[in-house]
Amino acid sequence: MSKELPQNNNNEEVDLLILFNYIGERLNRFFGLFKKIILFFYSTFIFSAKAVIKNIKLIVIVMVLAGVLGYVLERSRPVVYDSNMLVRTNFDTKYQLASNINYYNALISDKNYQALSEIFEISEDDLQHVERFAMAIGPETENERIVEYDRFLKSIDSIRAQDITYDEYLENRDIYSGNLFEITVESRKKDIFRSLETGINESFESKYSLEEKEKRERKLDIRKQSLEAQLNTIDSLQSVYIQVIQNESETTKTNLDLGEGLLLKQDKSQTKEFPLLEKRVKIVDLLRALEEERLEEDELFKVVSQFQLTGNLVSHWYNKYSLLFPLIAFGLLSIGYVARKFAVYVSNYEG
Structure with a gap:
């Protein structure tokens, strides 16, 4: 027994040494990988900074020229205004509204201002300023979304309703889930919006909706x-x-x-x-x-809020040419520099 005890202790010490060596090796590999990642980002940063400093004059000149060009194009671009109208639909008139909105945009694309003039009862010259129509879900409160969810559950099978959570309903619903909609019109003329209301108000009526209304009345x-x-x-x-x-x-x-x-x-x-x-x-x-x-x-519908008398100035980030053009120019210069360095490397590569 006395001979076996020292032998067991020696075996345990050997196992501990192996374990510590394994852990130490893994830690060294981890820190080595971490060090390589830091060095990679550091080298990339230094390489990029060196390239920028070396070509700073060219970069500044190109970006300034791109900014000036973007500013000129931005100023020469027609100013666009928009205005919103909120409507609450009944008797499924929302489907007819969506169909008519698409029809109006198709007429604008085809420059068929005569047909638009007959619909909205305003001059073709004014309608030539209209850029587009859009329809989206109107602003909703949490209570309104809960009511819609409850109405949706009552419209489907009770067994299926148990599998649909509130979050899943919100994630998968489409524009036709509710009855409150926001109609947006963009135009180069800022005081045309109220003139379009009459035509839009006539966009809700359809044979199906009238039949549904009459059926409800009966x-x-x-x-x-x-x-x-x-x-x-x-x-x-x-x-x-x-x-x-x-x-x-x-x-x-x-x-x-x-x-x-x-x-x-x-x-x-x-x-x-x-x-x-x-x-x-x-x-x-x-x-x-x-x-x-x-x-x-x-x-068939109720107008919750009308178009404004004067539209709001439309400003999208993708129309900021004075900012986008310099960024695009810098990106193209960077790609060109990397491509040139890669071509030189390939030419000098001997395997």
């Missing part, structure tokens, strides 16, 4: 007639009960003495005035809700 009328019939029945029953109570109050109660202290009295009729009153209140509430529903969606 359904509401049927429900209203049914509720009014129930209300008339309740009123008739209430009149009967009231008449019964009045008759009982006017009739003198007859007491018959049967002797030995026994009296025979006429019992009062059992009526149900209170349940009828409760039922009547519920029906009146349903009728009021019915009329509110009719008033809420009584039109």
Whole structure:
């Protein structure tokens, strides 16, 4: 036993040494790789800085010229204005609106200003300033998105609805998911937007939407007639009960003495005035809700906000030529420098 113990200790020490050597080797490799990465970025930075400093005059001249050219083109480009209009659609008029927006843009691309003039009832000269029409989802609150999600779940199978989360719904919904839309018009004339509203307001009507509106009206009328019939029945029953109570109050109660202290009295009729009153209140509430529903969606669309009298100046980053051209010029110079160095390296390479 005494001989085996030192041997076991020696084996454990050897295993620990091997483990420490393995860990040390891995750490050295890791730090070596890290050092190479740092040196690579450092060398790249020094190489780039050296190339820039060496060719600073050429770079400055080219970038200044590119900036001047971009500024001239930026100033010569027509100024564009835009304005937004918010609308809330009913009876699926959003599909007709989207179709008409695409149609208007197609007419602009074809320069068919005569057709546009017939639609918007303004001169062709004014319509030549219009750049494009666009349609997007309108601004929404979190509560409105939740209501839309709840409405979507009710429209699909209950088993399938369990697998669709709120985040998945928001990620996968398209422009037609809601009913509030933002219509944007871009034009080179800044005070034309209000003149376009009449034509846009006529973009919502379609045969399908009119049929859906008429169908909804007929359904509401049927429900209203049914509720009014129930209300008339309740009123008739209430009149009967009231008449019964009045008759009982006017009739003198007859007491018959049967002797030995026994009296025979006429019992009062059992009526149900209170349940009828409760039922009547519920029906009146349903009728009021019915009329509110009719008033809420009584039109094909509602204009939430109109176009502004004067549009806003459109400024996109890709139209900033005075900034983009110098950056593009610097990028082209860098590519040219690297390509030249690579060509020299390939020419001198001997394997």
